[in-house]
Amino acid sequence: MSGHSTYEPKTGFERWLDLRLPIVRMAYDTAIEFPTPKNLNYWWTFGGILAICLMIQIVTGIILVMHYVPHVDHAFQSVERIMRDVNYGWLIRYMHANGASMFFVAVYIHITRNLYYGSYKAPREVLWIIGCVIYLLMMATAFMGYVLPWGQMSFHGAVVITNLLGAFPIVGESITTLLWGGFAVDNPTLNRFFALHYLLPFMIAGLVAMHIWALHVVGNNNPIGVNVKSKEDVVPFHPYYTVKDGFAILVFMLLFAYFVFYNPNILGHADNYIPANPLVTPAHIVPEWYFLPFYAILRAVPDKLGGVLAMFGAIGVLFVLPWLDTSKVRSMRYRPTARLYFFIFLVAAVVLGFCGAKLPDDPVIPGLTSFTVIDADLNSYVWLSRLATLYYFAYFLVITPLLGLTETPLPVPDSISAPVLSHPATTPAGAVASPEKKG
Amino acid sequence: MLRKGIALAALGLALLAGSAQAATHPKEPEKLQWSFEGPFGKFDQAQLQRGYKVYREVCSSCHAMSQVYFRNLGQKGGPFYDSKYPNPNDNPYVKALAADIQVGDIDSETGDPIQRPATSADHFPSPFPNEAAARGANGGAIPPDLSYISKAREGGPDYIYSLLIGYVNPPAGLTIQPGQHYNPYFPGDLTASWTGKGHVPQGGVLAMPPPLSPDRVTFDDGTRSTVAQQSRDVAAFLAWAAEPKMEERKSFGLAAMIYLLILTGLVYASYRRIWRNVAH
Numbered sequence A: 001m002s003g004h005s006t007y008e009p010k011t012g013f014e015r016w017l018d019l020r021l022p023i024v025r026m027a028y029d030t031a032i033e034f035p036t037p038k039n040l041n042y043w044w045t046f047g048g049i050l051a052i053c054l055m056i057q058i059v060t061g062i063i064l065v066m067h068y069v070p071h072v073d074h075a076f077q078s079v080e081r082i083m084r085d086v087n088y089g090w091l092i093r094y095m096h097a098n099g100a101s102m103f104f105v106a107v108y109i110h111i112t113r114n115l116y117y118g119s120y121k122a123p124r125e126v127l128w129i130i131g132c133v134i135y136l137l138m139m140a141t142a143f144m145g146y147v148l149p150w151g152q153m154s155f156h157g158a159v160v161i162t163n164l165l166g167a168f169p170i171v172g173e174s175i176t177t178l179l180w181g182g183f184a185v186d187n188p189t190l191n192r193f194f195a196l197h198y199l200l201p202f203m204i205a206g207l208v209a210m211h212i213w214a215l216h217v218v219g220n221n222n223p224i225g226v227n228v229k230s231k232e233d234v235v236p237f238h239p240y241y242t243v244k245d246g247f248a249i250l251v252f253m254l255l256f257a258y259f260v261f262y263n264p265n266i267l268g269h270a271d272n273y274i275p276a277n278p279l280v281t282p283a284h285i286v287p288e289w290y291f292l293p294f295y296a297i298l299r300a301v302p303d304k305l306g307g308v309l310a311m312f313g314a315i316g317v318l319f320v321l322p323w324l325d326t327s328k329v330r331s332m333r334y335r336p337t338a339r340l341y342f343f344i345f346l347v348a349a350v351v352l353g354f355c356g357a358k359l360p361d362d363p364v365i366p367g368l369t370s371f372t373v374i375d376a377d378l379n380s381y382v383w384l385s386r387l388a389t390l391y392y393f394a395y396f397l398v399i400t401p402l403l404g405l406t407e408t409p410l411p412v413p414d415s416i417s418a419p420v421l422s423h424p425a426t427t428p429a430g431a432v433a434s435p436e437k438k439g
Numbered sequence B: 001m002l003r004k005g006i007a008l009a010a011l012g013l014a015l016l017a018g019s020a021q022a023a024t025h026p027k028e029p030e031k032l033q034w035s036f037e038g039p040f041g042k043f044d045q046a047q048l049q050r051g052y053k054v055y056r057e058v059c060s061s062c063h064a065m066s067q068v069y070f071r072n073l074g075q076k077g078g079p080f081y082d083s084k085y086p087n088p089n090d091n092p093y094v095k096a097l098a099a100d101i102q103v104g105d106i107d108s109e110t111g112d113p114i115q116r117p118a119t120s121a122d123h124f125p126s127p128f129p130n131e132a133a134a135r136g137a138n139g140g141a142i143p144p145d146l147s148y149i150s151k152a153r154e155g156g157p158d159y160i161y162s163l164l165i166g167y168v169n170p171p172a173g174l175t176i177q178p179g180q181h182y183n184p185y186f187p188g189d190l191t192a193s194w195t196g197k198g199h200v201p202q203g204g205v206l207a208m209p210p211p212l213s214p215d216r217v218t219f220d221d222g223t224r225s226t227v228a229q230q231s232r233d234v235a236a237f238l239a240w241a242a243e244p245k246m247e248e249r250k251s252f253g254l255a256a257m258i259y260l261l262i263l264t265g266l267v268y269a270s271y272r273r274i275w276r277n278v279a280h
C-alpha cells in the first residue's frame, strides 16, 4: 500500500515545502488518495467515529478544566457551577459525560467488527495490538474521569477499584499507596487522577496516530477478508469514504445529541449527584455501564487476587488473539461454525454486563431456590457470571484455536471484484453468506 | 446437534439474564405527568412559584439549597422570570423575595458577625450553622441539600412527590424508634424491626417527619392547598432547581437536531451520488 505516492505539488510553495517537510504529501497519501477496498460496509465507519469521539472528549475536557476545581471540598460544587453558571457549561459537561459513553459504544462495535471479520490476523497484528492498548488506556481514562466530579459513586468506585490492586502479592500495597498518595482515597488521589486524566487522552491520540500509520502500511481488511489484488478492488479514500464515513458520523451524532439534549443523565447513576461522603457507603456500588462485563468477571471468581487476574486476563487475552486463531480464513462470512460460537460469545458478553449491574447473590429467577454450589445458590447472578466467564475464556483459549483446525470453511471468493457467484462449479448451494450485506 | 444445543443454551442464558431480581425493594414511586417531560416540555411557571413558596415556608427550615441563588429565580425558565427584566438582578420581584430573607455576613467596619437582608447575588441560606447543628436538630440525620436532590434520586420528581405524600401509619408488627417515621417509598431494609406475620413491609424509616399538611401553605393564585398539590408543586420546583438550564438545553437541542438531520440528508444524497457508478 505504501511507497507509491501520487501527490503532485501544485503551487510553488507546496513544491518548496515538499522538499523540506513532505507534510502535505503525507496528508494527501493518508486521507485523499489512500486506496481503500470498495466493499467496506457500515461497520467500517466506526474508526472515523472513534476519531471524532476522541476529539470531542479532548475539546470539551479542556474547556471543563478551565472551570473545574480538583479539590475534595470544591470538585462537586465546581461541576455544579459549570452546569448552572458557566455559559453553555451544561452543554460542555453533558457532552463530555455522555461522550465517554458514546466513545465506548463505538469502540465496542469497532472491536466486534474486527473479531467478526478477522481483522486482527496477519498482517494486521501490530495494528490490532495498538488498538488493544488504546482500549486499555480509554478504560483507565474513563475510570479516572468518573472520579473527578467527586460524587458518591466517584468516591466509592475509586475505593473499590484501587483496593483491588492491593490484592497483588508483594507490590500490591505499594501500588495502592502510590495511587492514593496516602493511606486512603482522599485529596491527593483526586489530584493525581486529575493529572492522569488530562495526560492519558493525549497518549491515546499518539497511539491513534500509530494505529493509522500501521493501517496505512498493511491497508484495510474488508468484509470478505480477501487481500486487495488489483486496482479494480479499490477506490481512493476521498471522496468515496470521506462521504460514507461522514454520513455515518452524522447519524452517530444524532444519537449522541439525543442523549446530550434530551436524556443527559440516563446513562449515569443518580448517586453521583450526592457529594462524596466517605462515611456513607451507597447500598449498591456499580461502575459505569461500559465496565460492567469486567466487573462481573471480577466478582465471578471467589478469590480476590484470582478475580483481579481474571479481569485483567479478559483484556490481556485480546492481545494474543492473533496467535490463538488458527484459521487462515479471515471473514466469518465463510466460517459458519465459527460464526455460531462468536454469536454465543457476544451473548455471553452481554450477559456478563447484566450480571455486573446486579447483586451477586440475587436470584436470576425470582423466588426459586435451587441448591448451593460452593458458596452460592446456583440460581444467582454470581453463578450466571461464572458460566459466562467460563465461556468468555473458553471462546478465546479453546474454541478459537480448535475451530481453525477442525472446521470446513465455505469457499472464499478470489477477489473483491470477482464475486463468488461467478464460480458456480466450486460453490455449494447457499454458500454466499448474505451478499446483500456487502455494501 | 452440538450446534443446536449450544444455540438453545445461549437462548436460555439470554432469557435468564433478562428476568428481574427480587429483594426488599421500596414501593415504586407514583408516575405523574409533568409539564417539563418530553423533548418539548417546559416548566409551568405558576407551579414553580407555588413550589418555591412551599420550599420557603416549609422545607427551608431544615433543608439548605446552597447551589441556588436568588438571581436564579428570575432567570429564563425560572419561577419569577419576567421578559421585562432580562437581567434577573433588576427584577423587582426577585429583589423583594431576597430582601425577605436574612443572611449571615460580617460587618465591614467592626468585623462582627451580623444578619442582613439577602440580595439577588446571595445563595439560599442554610438553616443550620454547621453539620453538627443540623444533626442535633434532626435526631442524628442531616437534611440533605435540596439543590440537586431531584437528580440525586432514582425517579426524580416522581420519587419526591411519592415520598411526601407517602407517609402512612406503620403496619402492626413494625417497631419504629422515636424520631423515625415509616414511609413505604423510602429505600431501606425493615427486616430487623419486623415481628409481624408475612412479608417484611416495603420501604424504610427516615428522620424527616411528614412535613406537609392541608393548607400548610396558602397559594397566592387561589389553588387549593392539599398535601398532594403542595407535594407536586415543590417536586416541580426541585426539578427546576436541579436543572435550571433545562429549557435552554431542550430548545438548543431542537435546533441542533434539525441542523444535524438536514446535514445528514445532504451528506447521504452526496454519498449516493458519488458511489452511483461503483459496483460494490
Ligand code: HEM
Pocket: A054, A057, A058, A059, A060, A061, A062, A064, A065, A068, A079, A093, A096, A097, A100, A103, A138, A141, A142, A143, A144, A145, A146, A147, A148, A149, A197, A198, A200, A201, A202, A204, A268
Ligand atoms: C479519552 C478521552 C476521555 C474520556 C473517555 C473521558 C472521560 C471522562 C468521564 C467519564 C468523566 C466523568 C463525567 C461525569 O460523569 O461527570 C470525565 C470528567 C472530566 N474530564 Fe474527561 N475524558 C476524556 C478526556 C479528557 C480530557 C482530554 C480532559 C482535559 C484536558 C478531560 C477533563 C475532564 C474534567 C475536568 C472532568 C471533570 C468534570 C466532570 O466530571 O464533568 N477529559 N471525563
